[in-house]
Structure formats: C-alpha cells, structure tokens
Amino acid sequence: MSDRLFIFDTTLRDGEQVPGCQLNTVEKIEVAKALQDLGVDIIEAGFPVSSPGDFESVVEISKAVTWPTICALTRAVKKDIDVAAESLKYAKKGRIHTGIGTSYYHIHHKLNSTPEVIMERAVEAVKYAKQYVEDVEFYAEDAGRTDNEFLAKVVEAVIKAGATTVNIPDTTGYCLPTEFGEKIKFLMENVNGIHKAVISTHCHNDLGMATANTVAGIMNGARQAEVTINGIGERAGNTSLEEVVMIMKSRYQVLGIETGVNTKNIYQTSRLVSTLMNMPVQPNKAIVGRNAFAHSSGIHQDGVLKNRENYEIMDPTEVGINESAILLTARSGRAALKHRLELMGFELSKEKLDEVYEKFLKLADNKKDIRDDDIALLVGDATQQERRIKLDFLQVLTGKKLEPVAIVRLDIAGEKFDATSSGNGPVDAAIKAVKQIIHRQVTIEEFLVQAITRGSDDIGKVHMQIEYNDSIFHGFGAHTDIVTASVEAYLDAVNKLPVQV
Ligand SMILES: CC(=O)SCCNC(=O)CCNC(=O)[C@H](O)C(C)(C)COP(=O)(O)OP(=O)(O)OC[C@H]1O[C@@H](n2cnc3c(N)ncnc32)[C@H](O)[C@@H]1OP(=O)(O)O
Ligand SMILES: CC(C)C(=O)C(=O)O
Numbered sequence: 001m002s003d004r005l006f007i008f009d010t011t012l013r014d015g016e017q018v019p020g021c022q023l024n025t026v027e028k029i030e031v032a033k034a035l036q037d038l039g040v041d042i043i044e045a046g047f048p049v050s051s052p053g054d055f056e057s058v059v060e061i062s063k064a065v066t067w068p069t070i071c072a073l074t075r076a077v078k079k080d081i082d083v084a085a086e087s088l089k090y091a092k093k094g095r096i097h098t099g100i101g102t103s104y105y106h107i108h109h110k111l112n113s114t115p116e117v118i119m120e121r122a123v124e125a126v127k128y129a130k131q132y133v134e135d136v137e138f139y140a141e142d143a144g145r146t147d148n149e150f151l152a153k154v155v156e157a158v159i160k161a162g163a164t165t166v167n168i169p170d171t172t173g174y175c176l177p178t179e180f181g182e183k184i185k186f187l188m189e190n191v192n193g194i195h196k197a198v199i200s201t202h203c204h205n206d207l208g209m210a211t212a213n214t215v216a217g218i219m220n221g222a223r224q225a226e227v228t229i230n231g232i233g234e235r236a237g238n239t240s241l242e243e244v245v246m247i248m249k250s251r252y253q254v255l256g257i258e259t260g261v262n263t264k265n266i267y268q269t270s271r272l273v274s275t276l277m278n279m280p281v282q283p284n285k286a287i288v289g290r291n292a293f294a295h296s297s298g299i300h301q302d303g304v305l306k307n308r309e310n311y312e313i314m315d316p317t318e319v320g321i322n323e324s325a326i327l328l329t330a331r332s333g334r335a336a337l338k339h340r341l342e343l344m345g346f347e348l349s350k351e352k353l354d355e356v357y358e359k360f361l362k363l364a365d366n367k368k369d370i371r372d373d374d375i376a377l378l379v380g381d382a383t384q385q386e387r388r389i390k391l392d393f394l395q396v397l398t399g400k401k402l403e404p405v406a407i408v409r410l411d412i413a414g415e416k417f418d419a420t421s422s423g424n425g426p427v428d429a430a431i432k433a434v435k436q437i438i439h440r441q442v443t444i445e446e447f448l449v450q451a452i453t454r455g456s457d458d459i460g461k462v463h464m465q466i467e468y469n470d471s472i473f474h475g476f477g478a479h480t481d482i483v484t485a486s487v488e489a490y491l492d493a494v495n496k497l498p499v500q501v
C-alpha cells in the first residue's frame with residue numbers, strides 16, 4: 001500500500017458552512033492560493049448549486065489555482081452534478097464529489113427512502129458524474145453510523161460504477177477511534193475492487209475525536225484525509241489539517257506515511273483563515289494556538305531552557321512559528337526570570353536575582369500579563385536603595401487656569417535639597433525643580449507614559465531616555481501618581497550618569 005496520504009482540504013466548503021465564516025470570491029481565492037502554497041492535494045472549493053456566489057467562486061478558484069485538484073460538492077442529484085461540472089470547466093484537474101446518506105437515520109428519516117433505492121441513486125450519481133470528469137469521489141454520508149455490511153455493498157457498487165475515491169464520513173462525530181478504524185479495515189478486507197479507489201476519511205469533532213478517528217482510519221488503510229485549517233466546519237468542526245499533517249510528520253517512525261504539505265506554511269495559513277473568516281483560534285489549539293509552543297510554569301520553563309525537547313515534541317519553526325515562548329506568570333521560577341532578564345540585557349548576581357524574583361512574584365500574583373517594562377521596573381526598584389539621588393518629597397499644585405507649581409526635595413547621599421519651580425504642566429514644573437538641584441547638562445530625548453489599562457487607580461509607568469555627553473541613559477518610574485513616576489524615571493536615568501568628581 002502507498003505510504004502517501006492525500007490531503008483534501010475542505011476549509012472553503014465544510015469550513016465555510018460555519019455561521020459567520022462566509023467569504024467573498026476574492027477572499028476565497030486568497031485562501032485557495034495559500035492552500036496551494038501549503039501543498040494540499042485537493043481543494044474542495046464549494047457546493048456550486050447552492051448559490052450563484054458559490055458557483056462563481058468555484059469558477060474563479062479553478063482559474064486561479066495551478067496544480068491542486070479542484071473539487072466541487074453535489075448531492076446525488078443530476079442538476080447538482082451538471083452545475084458542478086460547469087463550475088469546474090476551467091480547472092486544470094477537476095473532481096466531482098457526489099454522494100448520499102447511507103445510515104438508517106438518513107435513509108429513513110431524511111431521504112424517506114429504502115436501502116435499495118439509495119444504492120441505485122448512489123450508483124446512478126457516480127455514473128452521471130463520470131460523464132463529465134474522470135475523477136469522481138463518492139461520499140456515504142453518515143457512514144460512521146452506517147451498518148458495515150451495507151456500507152461495504154455501497155462502496156463496492158460505487159467503485160464498480162467508476163468512483164476513484166470513496167469517502168467514509170463520520171458526519172456526526174459519533175465513532176470511537178477503534179470503531180472507525182475497524183470500519184475502514186472491514187471495507188479494506190470485504191469490498192471487491194477496493195484497491196481501485198482511494199479510501200478517504202471525513203471526520204467531525206462532536207466528541208473531540210475527529211483527529212483520533214482520522215488517524216485510526218489512516219492506520220487501517222485510508223489514504224486521503226479530509227481536513228480544514230484550524231479544524232473549522234459544521235458544529236464542532238472537522239479534523240484539522242495541521243494536526244493530521246504534524247502527526248504524520250512527528251510520528252513517521254511509527255506510521256510510515258507522508259504528506260506533500262510544506263509544514264512551514266501552516267501557521268501563516270492558519271492566521272490567514274482565522275482573520276478572513278473572523279474565527280479566533282483557541283489559545284490551547286494544538287499546533288497553531290497561541291500557547292501551543294508557550295511554556296508558563298517554572299519546572300517546564302527550566303526544562304525547556306535546558307533542552308527544548310524536554311517539553312516539546314515538535315520544533316515550532318517546522319510549522320512556521322519563530323520560537324517557543326517563555327511566558328512569565330506567578331508559576332514561573334528563577335530560571336525563566338533570569339532568561340527574560342538576559343534577553344533584556346540584564347545580568348544580575350544571584351542575590352539580586354533573588355530580590356527581583358521576590359518582587360516579581362508579588363506582582364505576578366496580582367497581574368496576569370507581565371511585560372518587559374514591568375520587569376525593567378522591578379530591576380530598577382531592586383537597585384533603588386543603591387541610588388545616590390532619591391526623591392524625598394514632591395508636591396504639585398496644578399489645575400485648569402492655574403500655573404502648575406512643584407516643590408521638590410531630593411536626598412543626595414543623605415543630604416536634603418529643596419527647590420520650587422513652575423512649568424507649562426505639572427511634570428515640566430517638577431523636572432524643572434529637580435534641575436535646579438542637579439546641575440547636569442542633560443536633555444530628555446524620549447518621555448513615554450504607558451496607558452493605564454485597568455482603571456484610574458492603576459499604576460502609571462514612565463520610561464525616560466536622557467542624553468548626556470553624547471550618551472543615552474534610560475530611566476523607569478512607576479507610581480499611581482504620574483508626576484511622581486516621571487520624576488522617579490528622570491532620577492533613575494540621572495543616577496546612571498558617571499559621578500562628577
Ligand atoms: C454533510 C454535509 O455537510 S452535506 C453539505 C451541506 N451543505 C449544504 O447543505 C450547503 C448547500 N445547500 C444548499 O444550498 C441547499 O440545501 C440546496 C441547494 C442543496 C438544496 O436546497 P433545497 O432544494 O431548498 O432543499 P433543502 O435544503 O430544503 O433540503 C435538502 C433536500 O435535499 C435532499 N438531500 C439531502 N442530501 C441529499 C443527497 N446527498 N442526495 C440527494 N438528495 C439529498 C433532502 O432530502 C431534501 O430533499 P426533500 O426536500 O425532497 O426532502
Ligand atoms: C458532504 C459530506 C462529505 C460531509 O461533509 C459530511 O458527511 O460531513
């Protein structure tokens with residue numbers, strides 16, 4: 001049996017059935033081209049009879065895409081097949097995907113029919129499609145809940161009628177992986193002529209087993225997997241492309257099966273589909289979720305920093321993600337904090353690291369999102385007591401129609417100095433007062449006040465960049481009072497200037 005798995009992407013058909021995920025033709029072409037670059041073998045581009053817009057999209061995708069097969073879905077209805085064939089007329093390689101429900105529910109409660117009639121309609125549809133294209137795929141809808149003996153008869157009949165691919169969908173996401181695997185095995189062993197067709201899986205995720213069922217199908221002989229980017233699709237979605245492809249790649253030693261997918265394009269394709277379809281990817285989604293390669297607890301972070309493979313079974317660059325992320329949280333340890341500090345250019349002694357770590361934990365217990373500027377502030381705070389110049393007192397009078405006035409007292413190496421100044425704003429007044437005490441020729445090059453994110457009682461953060469003798473010095477300050485934060489930032493930078501002798 002071949003060790004090549006065909007990847008049939010149905011993002012633009014099953015995926016696009018999701019409420020809110022509808023795309024216009026231009027957007028569909030963009031996705032189709034991205035799928036082509038990704039290296040999928042077949043793109044299911046739409047259900048042409050369903051609307052003029054979907055018909056038009058299949059036509060335009062057929063023109064735009066150069067090498068993957070373009071597939072159009074139909075019911076086992078002649079008109080659907082006529083319209084699908086018409087929509088594929090520009091496809092370099094076109095496939096008609098026709099089929100009908102085969103489960104007890106579908107035969108009796110949806111199609112109001114009998115197994116014998118369904119069998120006839122299935123064969124008739126395949127023969128009819130075959131008049132238009134050589135490449136005909138048949139789907140036995142709800143095969144997951146179809147009796148295996150009857151399913152085998154249908155599969156045998158449609159292969160005889162010319163189906164080159166037979167799709168065994170678990171339409172309702174009902175099967176257990178063992179059941180689905182056994183279903184495919186049963187067909188492989190009991191259908192005459194089964195090797196004349198490629199057997200395909202099309203699994204839904206209602207019980208979260210779509211990928212497991214797909215893999216079980218592949219392990220038992222299926223050589224086409226119907227998938228969508230990010231696993232989007234009807235209800236709980238379809239099997240996700242990225243999961244199947246990376247399972248084949250990561251577990252090749254066990255499975256021995258390859259796909260033609262250029263895995264380095266996975267992440268960018270996932271982002272494109274998520275953005276165009278306005279469908280966020282859950283953060284813990286395998287392979288493409290924001291946290292798929294992010295480590296946030298101390299023991300894991302320490303392990304990853306020692307050797308990535310301690311906690312990662314895939315290299316993120318293989319799926320187009322630059323690198324693993326080490327996120328700082330209250331569950332992080334010193335190894336992670338030290339790593340982040342080093343990336344930010346801080347080399348701390350063991351004692352200083354312990355001190356910063358204590359402060360970090362207090363902050364992290366109260367703040368979910370620890371950013372680099374928070375860390376910089378903690379480092380600044382930890383070195384505060386070494387500062388020669390400290391802010392001892394600050395009072396500012398300001399308001400509308402008032403000229404702001406600031407009174408400042410600095411503690412310089414234990415000695416107190418006072419100054420008062422006015423300015424065009426409270427910060428200006430306070431800095432001018434400070435400058436009256438510290439006579440250094442410095443210029444403020446950058447003054448950045450970070451937006452308060454939580455509420456009016458939140459800490460405001462200030463980053464100041466000053467220039468002295470052609471060199472740049474950075475200062476950070478944080479306080480619930482933004483004027484105090486600004487003076488602290490200024491003094492933090494000034495404290496870093498070479499001491500005058
Ligand atoms: C499992 C899947 O994902 S299948 C694909 C699902 N996707 C879609 O349905 C999107 C496109 N669908 C549509 O645009 C419309 O449903 C159309 C154009 C196909 C049909 O529209 P309508 O003619 O208005 O029929 P409606 O949608 O109300 O009902 C579906 C009809 O198709 C029949 N039908 C359903 N599946 C099949 C099938 N595979 N083969 C033959 N007939 C079928 C149903 O029994 C029903 O017929 P009935 O009214 O005689 O009982
Ligand atoms: C049309 C078929 C293949 C389908 O989407 C399903 O059965 O889930």
Ligand SMILES: [Mg+2]
Nearest residue numbers: 014171202234
């Ligand atoms: Mg489906």
